[in-house]
Amino acid sequence: MAKPKRSGILVGTAGVYFVASRLAAKGFHAAPTFGNAPHVDILVGLPDGEATASIQVKTTWRALRTRGRGKDKQPHHYEWDVGERYAKLSRPGLFFAFVDLKGAGTKLPDVFIVPMKHIRYTRLFPSFLKDYEVPNDRRVNINRILL
Numbered sequence: 001m002a003k004p005k006r007s008g009i010l011v012g013t014a015g016v017y018f019v020a021s022r023l024a025a026k027g028f029h030a031a032p033t034f035g036n037a038p039h040v041d042i043l044v045g046l047p048d049g050e051a052t053a054s055i056q057v058k059t060t061w062r063a064l065r066t067r068g069r070g071k072d073k074q075p076h077h078y079e080w081d082v083g084e085r086y087a088k089l090s091r092p093g094l095f096f097a098f099v100d101l102k103g104a105g106t107k108l109p110d111v112f113i114v115p116m117k118h119i120r121y122t123r124l125f126p127s128f129l130k131d132y133e134v135p136n137d138r139r140v141n142i143n144r145i146l147l
Contacts, residue, residue: 078098095116
């Protein structure tokens with residue numbers, strides 16, 4: 001029997017709720033926007049209300065990419081769909097939360113919080129971290145972020 005297809009909307013929703021729950025567990029006010037705020041998935045505030053931030057969550061079922069075959073297979077990099085629209089955002093107080101659900105197995109998802117200022121868009125490699133060097137012999141998937 002074939003496995004049912006995963007819904008991209010549900011994968012994204014799982015990431016938003018996971019990040020919000022972890023922020024709340026650490027003492028932050030975390031309010032998912034349910035699509036009611038452009039470019040923002042979670043509004044975050046300190047308990048005393050002194051500071052706020054916005055988070056755009058990007059979630060994938062499996063972000064870890066490997067290289068090699070058989071016994072030589074090794075973890076290589078993480079990869080998320082970002083898209084030009086989000087990679088070109090420039091807003092103070094905006095962060096990206098990159099969530100790897102790890103296939104939704106028994107392990108907790110990995111979350112990487114990256115300030116917007118570390119994301120850039122270029123024509124050749126549409127979106128990746130500013131400090132990430134791309135060797136000539138490595139393929140870069142269009143509209144993906146690599147960590």
